[in-house]
Amino acid sequence: MEHARPLPSYLVQRFHGWKATAYTENQAWYRRLATDGQHPRAMIISCCDSRVHVTSIFGADQGEFFIHRNIANLVPAYCPDGAQHGTSAAVEYAVMALKVAHVIVLGHSNCGGVQGCLDMCSGHAPDLEAESSFVGRWMDILRPGYERVREIKDEAEQRRALEKESVVVSLENLMTFPFVAEAVKDGSLTIHGLWHEIGSGDLEQFSAAQKEFIPL
């Protein structure tokens, strides 16, 4: 790999700072995590967005959360066709191997992926419709959600509704995985939908009873 370059020095410096403080203080715990393996209680599926780090919001310690992050926190529908499905692999590993008790899908405001989906579905982003557009094809997962918000006139309201649909669609698709549905049925797994507003810091959760997102 002749293209690999040295790490920027400010990151080297920060790493040494972490090593000398947080790591050293928790050394015994890190060592035990290395020998005993991980036993996370929850899987969290959230967006790659640099503004939303669930480890901060939930004060996560090492070992607590198995975290998958992709564009727009999407889970595709179950499709065991032998192709490389990274998200499905993460879900399978979390539920079958790690036996997490919770799967939490965390959406957020100002999501670039969701905005792209909106532009594409409303015909304003032809480049995203190309077969070669990875972002476009990935956002196809959210098309059923778009159908449910297409009549909303106000743009900001529509985008926010679609951001929340990215959570609902993912929860729906999660349930198409036989091992997820079974674990939910037998009570060994619960699933949860959250939506986070970056600017206000608020967190809303999807309520099955009220069929909408309710502030925590």
Add this chain to the structure above:
Amino acid sequence: MEHARPLPSYLVQRFHGWKATAYTENQAWYRRLATDGQHPRAMIISCCDSRVHVTSIFGADQGEFFIHRNIANLVPAYCPDGAQHGTSAAVEYAVMALKVAHVIVLGHSNCGGVQGCLDMCSGHAPDLEAESSFVGRWMDILRPGYERVREIKDEAEQRRALEKESVVVSLENLMTFPFVAEAVKDGSLTIHGLWHEIGSGDLEQFSAAQKEFIPL
């Protein structure tokens, strides 16, 4: 979505704690991030593993790093076939839309995904070879790396070598994306490979000159 359940109360409590402290202290910055959008300087591709949170290791603030996490920090080879490639979508978005300056692949010790790959490739995990195994098919990405370590006799040494291969293979595959290769060539993007040992806290980086991982 009638299966969604309320968030466990310990997480609700932690969220309220975060909101009252870290969020409040950084309120102005969160608001600006919401209105101005993200300008991350780097994309980090790391594992879902609950013991490795790059945000801690690099003291990341909100807005700094665009983070994709999947099983074993793998990047598949470029394949614009119209299928849903979550990792490729994340890379495309980071490089093309966000124009990050760095892509950093972070592997780690004690990786369950890499162990699964080793078991599968050495014939000890027939279930992972099934077409329906998402984890197995995902770990196929690492098979070229396995070929390079298959002669190593010592088991622990071999696993560690394969963990490092998960980084090298991902860097190699990254370079198969035309837009990555081009950005690397014109100097607007650099790529970096790291491997982290959970128990000791150490970090090693891949050196193109020495063709191996060197402790930082």
Add this chain to the structure above:
Amino acid sequence: MEHARPLPSYLVQRFHGWKATAYTENQAWYRRLATDGQHPRAMIISCCDSRVHVTSIFGADQGEFFIHRNIANLVPAYCPDGAQHGTSAAVEYAVMALKVAHVIVLGHSNCGGVQGCLDMCSGHAPDLEAESSFVGRWMDILRPGYERVREIKDEAEQRRALEKESVVVSLENLMTFPFVAEAVKDGSLTIHGLWHEIGSGDLEQFSAAQKEFIPL
């Protein structure tokens, strides 16, 4: 400009070293910073003192902090009289044009400017009282702080108290700028006061609740 002289060769040498290493490693990021402009999250106002470089203490990368440095980290009161106010210009640019989320005032121990103020206010430095003394007139900004510490008998204690007053007076004066007060009020800006002890490396922050500096 016939008086300009060539740069001392040790600095030329260091520059070439930096160019070949740190610059080259971060080349992609520097280029992006050049084309995209700066988006710093914070303004830091600190002293010119050669022993206090906030970029080290906070492991700053290029692009993170907009830094103004003057004698004794002072901010004068708002005074839009058409004269050349360098500090006020820096504050205006940071808050109005760059829309930073934080303004951090960083004072420090062993401050020569503060010592000069103490000497002047206690009648031991007549030359600093001359109209033509730029240092004396600049340190006039800190006179309200001197009034609050003048009764302290112990010299070392008094100097330290005045160093901390240089931070408090600056925070007070910052709030006299209408655009600062407004941004603080609407939550888009927060202000912070720090004092650093050079010898021990300690950092204390001003607590609004406790009305004093508390070690971090």
Add this chain to the structure above:
Amino acid sequence: MEHARPLPSYLVQRFHGWKATAYTENQAWYRRLATDGQHPRAMIISCCDSRVHVTSIFGADQGEFFIHRNIANLVPAYCPDGAQHGTSAAVEYAVMALKVAHVIVLGHSNCGGVQGCLDMCSGHAPDLEAESSFVGRWMDILRPGYERVREIKDEAEQRRALEKESVVVSLENLMTFPFVAEAVKDGSLTIHGLWHEIGSGDLEQFSAAQKEFIPL
């Protein structure tokens, strides 16, 4: 100061990292700097811009450089009128009290302050002409430089020329300070002009012989 807020936690974390590494390694030197006072060999006048940290470029150690940073690295002309001149105070302190051997003015590419001056002088920024504009009044210092570049037609070339003028004007104004002129005359002080290009990392210095900036 009831408006002061706690420092964002990522900065607290970075500070602790610095304390445990860089500070601890250099503890003896920091202590000596605290007891013996500073003896910097040079004063550097550079811009507040978050992308230009001279401490990186010159690999500065604690104690080496007395650094004043303001918008566009400007020095006003000598004017002992009893008003608060922060930059003049810094120059006076460096030359008279610290007796630095060099004063280095460092300009840079992509300077927002210089761009503002250009807009203002060419009649495209009426708000900067208001008496109440601190940035506008501060940039008045550069007006003599604008006169020398006003005939340049190409916009990028003109801006670059004005960035370099910000260095030349500052050197000229420095020489209007009697104590600077005297120290330069008696050989105890030399002055230097530099211009740094952010994107390419290049550094040019003003040559008195060639009357232009020459790459190092």
